[in-house]
Amino acid sequence: MVAIPAVKRRRITPPSVSDEDAPASTLVERVDPRYDDFFNTASRWNLEQDYEQKPRKQKKKEKESTRLPIKTAEGRIEHLNTPEADEDDQDSFLESEAEDSRIEQQPLVVEEEPSKVSTRQKILEAKEELARLASLINEDPEEHAGAFKLIGQIAASPNPTIKKLGLATQLAVYKDVIPGYRIRPIVDLDSTEKISKEVRRLRSFEQALVGSYQAYVKELARRAKISKDPSEASAGIAQVATSCACALLLAVPHFNFRGELLKILVDRLSYNKIDANYTKCRETLETLFRDDEDGTPSLDAVTLLTKMIKARDHRIDESVLNLFLHLRLLSEFSSKASQDRVDKPSAEDRAAGKKPKSKREFRTKKQRKALKEQKAVEKEFKEADAIVSHEERDRMQAEMLKLVFVTYFRILKARSPNLMGAVLEGLAKYAHLINQDFFGDILEALKELINNAEPLSNNDPDDSDSTKPIASTTETRSTLLCINTAFALLAGQDVAKSASSLSLDLSFFTTHLYKSLYSLALNPDLEYSSKSLHLPDPYSPHPTPTPTNKVNLRTTSSLLHTALSAILVPRTTPPVRIAAFVKQLHTLLLHTPEKSTVALLALLQQVLQVHGRKVASMWNTEERRGDGVFDALRGELEGCNPFASTVWEGELLKLHYCDGVREGVKGVGGILKGLG
Numbered sequence: 001m002v003a004i005p006a007v008k009r010r011r012i013t014p015p016s017v018s019d020e021d022a023p024a025s026t027l028v029e030r031v032d033p034r035y036d037d038f039f040n041t042a043s044r045w046n047l048e049q050d051y052e053q054k055p056r057k058q059k060k061k062e063k064e065s066t067r068l069p070i071k072t073a074e075g076r077i078e079h080l081n082t083p084e085a086d087e088d089d090q091d092s093f094l095e096s097e098a099e100d101s102r103i104e105q106q107p108l109v110v111e112e113e114p115s116k117v118s119t120r121q122k123i124l125e126a127k128e129e130l131a132r133l134a135s136l137i138n139e140d141p142e143e144h145a146g147a148f149k150l151i152g153q154i155a156a157s158p159n160p161t162i163k164k165l166g167l168a169t170q171l172a173v174y175k176d177v178i179p180g181y182r183i184r185p186i187v188d189l190d191s192t193e194k195i196s197k198e199v200r201r202l203r204s205f206e207q208a209l210v211g212s213y214q215a216y217v218k219e220l221a222r223r224a225k226i227s228k229d230p231s232e233a234s235a236g237i238a239q240v241a242t243s244c245a246c247a248l249l250l251a252v253p254h255f256n257f258r259g260e261l262l263k264i265l266v267d268r269l270s271y272n273k274i275d276a277n278y279t280k281c282r283e284t285l286e287t288l289f290r291d292d293e294d295g296t297p298s299l300d301a302v303t304l305l306t307k308m309i310k311a312r313d314h315r316i317d318e319s320v321l322n323l324f325l326h327l328r329l330l331s332e333f334s335s336k337a338s339q340d341r342v343d344k345p346s347a348e349d350r351a352a353g354k355k356p357k358s359k360r361e362f363r364t365k366k367q368r369k370a371l372k373e374q375k376a377v378e379k380e381f382k383e384a385d386a387i388v389s390h391e392e393r394d395r396m397q398a399e400m401l402k403l404v405f406v407t408y409f410r411i412l413k414a415r416s417p418n419l420m421g422a423v424l425e426g427l428a429k430y431a432h433l434i435n436q437d438f439f440g441d442i443l444e445a446l447k448e449l450i451n452n453a454e455p456l457s458n459n460d461p462d463d464s465d466s467t468k469p470i471a472s473t474t475e476t477r478s479t480l481l482c483i484n485t486a487f488a489l490l491a492g493q494d495v496a497k498s499a500s501s502l503s504l505d506l507s508f509f510t511t512h513l514y515k516s517l518y519s520l521a522l523n524p525d526l527e528y529s530s531k532s533l534h535l536p537d538p539y540s541p542h543p544t545p546t547p548t549n550k551v552n553l554r555t556t557s558s559l560l561h562t563a564l565s566a567i568l569v570p571r572t573t574p575p576v577r578i579a580a581f582v583k584q585l586h587t588l589l590l591h592t593p594e595k596s597t598v599a600l601l602a603l604l605q606q607v608l609q610v611h612g613r614k615v616a617s618m619w620n621t622e623e624r625r626g627d628g629v630f631d632a633l634r635g636e637l638e639g640c641n642p643f644a645s646t647v648w649e650g651e652l653l654k655l656h657y658c659d660g661v662r663e664g665v666k667g668v669g670g671i672l673k674g675l676g
Contacts, residue, residue: 067079119159122159122162123159123161123162123165126154126157126159126162126165126166127165129154130151130154130165130166130169133147133150133151133154133169134147134151134169134172134173137173137177138173138176138177141177141205141209142201142202142205145204145205145208145209146208148173148208148209148212148213149212151166151169151170151173152166152170152212152215152216152219154166155167155169155170155219160233160234160236160237163237164236164237164240167219167220167223167237167240167241167244168240168244170216170244171244171247171248174213174216174248174252175247175248175251175252177209178209178213178252178255179206179255180254181254182254182255182256183206183207183209183210183255183256185210210256213255213256213257214256214257217245217248217257217260217261218260219241220241220244220245220248220261220264221245221260221263221264223237223238223240223241224238224241224242224245224264224267224268224277225238225267226238226268226271226273238277239276239277242264242268242277242280242281243280245261245264245265246265246280246281246284248261249261249262249265249284249288249297250284250287250288253288253292253294253297254294254297258297258300259300259304262297262300262301262304263304264281265281265284265285266301266304266305266308267308268281269281269282269285269305269308269316269320270308270312270316272315272316272317274317274319282319282320282323285301285323285326286323286326288301289301289323289326289327289328290326290328291328292328293328295392295393295396295397295400296396298327298328298396298400299396299399299400302324302327302400302403302404303403305320305323305324306403306404306406306407309321309407310407310410314410314411314414314416314419316419317418318418318419318421318422321407321411321419321422321423321426322422322425322426324404324407324426325425325426325429327400327404401430401433404426404430405430405434408423408426408427409438411423412427412442412445413445415449420449420478420481421477421478421481424446424449424478424481424482424484424485425481425554427442427485427488428481428484428485428488429488431485431488431489431491432488432491434489439489442485442489443486443489443506446482446485446486446509447508449478449482450479450482450483450508450509450512453475453476453478453479476516476519476520476523476556477556477559479512479513479516480513480516480556480559480560480563481559482509483509483512483513483563484559484562484563484566486506486509487506487509487563487566487567488566490506491566510567510577510637511635511636511637513563513564513567514580514581514584514635514637515635517584517585517588518584518588520556520560520588521587521588521591521592522591523556525556526555526556526557526560526592526593526596527555527556527557527593527595527596528555528556557592557593557595557596557599560596561599561600561603564581564585564600564603565603565606567581568581568603568607568611569606569607569610571610571611573611575611575614575615576637576638576642576643577637578607578611578614578615579614579615579618579642579643580637580640580642582604582607582615582618582642582647583618583630583632583642583645583647584632585600585603585604586647586649586650586653587632587649588600589601589649589653589661590649590652590653594658594660594661597656597658597661597664598658598660598661598664601661601664601665601667601668602664604664604668605664605667605668605671608668608671608672609671612671612672612675613675616672616675617643618642618643618645618646618647619646619647619650619669619672620646621646627644628641628644629641629644630642630644630645650665650668650669653665654666
């Protein structure tokens, strides 16, 4: 067996440096001396300082959340943390625009959730906002001029309740803010004029006010119109808009856009549908006519009314025409007066205005002279202002009367049956202002109206059909209005002295009134007024649901009293006419109502005080001035022979149930006894 020699192992690890006796390795070369120096100096290095100066990554500092905590449906309070993008993500979109262009961006679709706020909550929020804006405007209107537009935007809400609140809020704000003068448009001002900062601020506020107010008036005009929508919401908005327009017209009639407000009211009056809005507009115009001291608003309203009546071809309600009866005719009278009396200051009131001598201020002779001259100058200035004012008022009054008379004459010529009563009453009131050249034409027209009002003038007198009335209430009233108008034309004017030269004969009207006395005494609506409850007759063969009579401002009894006064009171009245009317009136007193009887007895006392000696023989059976028989049904006054009768009706009236009637009869007897 051959023996394998053992593998000779060699030492490959170099011997230690410190081992000087070890032999050098044959595989590793001797190290350079500089290498030894590197390891010798490494122990002196500050390796920790280099580590501290080396940059290192740190955790990002968490930002403090500024969002408020919320309360969940379960009642827990949680803080919401908004996710923040990393810096790498934030800067990634800046790396390459080409890469972003390749990404297809899809539009972001946001689904709006339905509003969960209730209608009641919306109304409450609108109330609070309107109150806040109104308070800001009242505090400083010039500073918060933009609030006018904000209130208008809230009023444009589709909610009817919020819209009503907005319109009413604007009304209250404008009534408080509108100045006492009319604002001129900015184009009329000199743009080159140098103005101060305060004036520029005031002008800016005025223009903002006028612009917002104009938009508000246009909104009222649009909402106040009668719409075809029968819904309750639109009707309520129209009523609020009409009320706001009426309140603005009465509160600020001097301000801009007065014509637009008047158009709203006149347009509503052009419809024959009488409701609350119609009545509100009519009452507003009545108040405007009655309280207008300037005259310009009344002139504008009369102009619009006359144009509307002409455009409608007189197809209007008579209450519109009665508005002319409320016109305030200005005069130079300084005292307060009414239709019946003039209230002048008494002597005590004049004496009360003077100071006692002990309380007068001491002035030297020179001071008294200067004060006297100053008062004289002030008096001249006042007189000059009054002359200008009266001239302007007279001009506007003449223009108004011309428009009113043109309307009256046009309706009188057209013979509109439903407007004749209002026209005649207006002519009777303004008769003293009518030119004398029109008297003849007016009297002829009045005669024609009376002839047309006689229902049985061309019928058979023997016709006893009970269904035909002798005279309807409307015809009787029209007749009385014609008679009053005819006598009012001559009352209180110089033309009464020259009636013969103008050939004006009023005997026709006197005779017709005498023939109508019996029908007036039996009229059940003699004392009917617009405030009385009037029910149709259930036993009438042709019952009507509404009364046919029309009352303007006076009752039929009042018209009869006025006509009789115009005929009997003048001293130039013939004795035969007075005796005939006295006899007929005593017969009427047996059938007229209580109040009318008392009024007619008072009229008889007034007549007897003037003409008592002419008719005193009618109360004495032994003294008769005429022969024959009295014919009460004869149409002619001169042929009825009134002095052949006696006033025996007075004995029955002494037994009347009313104390006022009995006292009136005693008063008539006392006047006759006083004549001796």
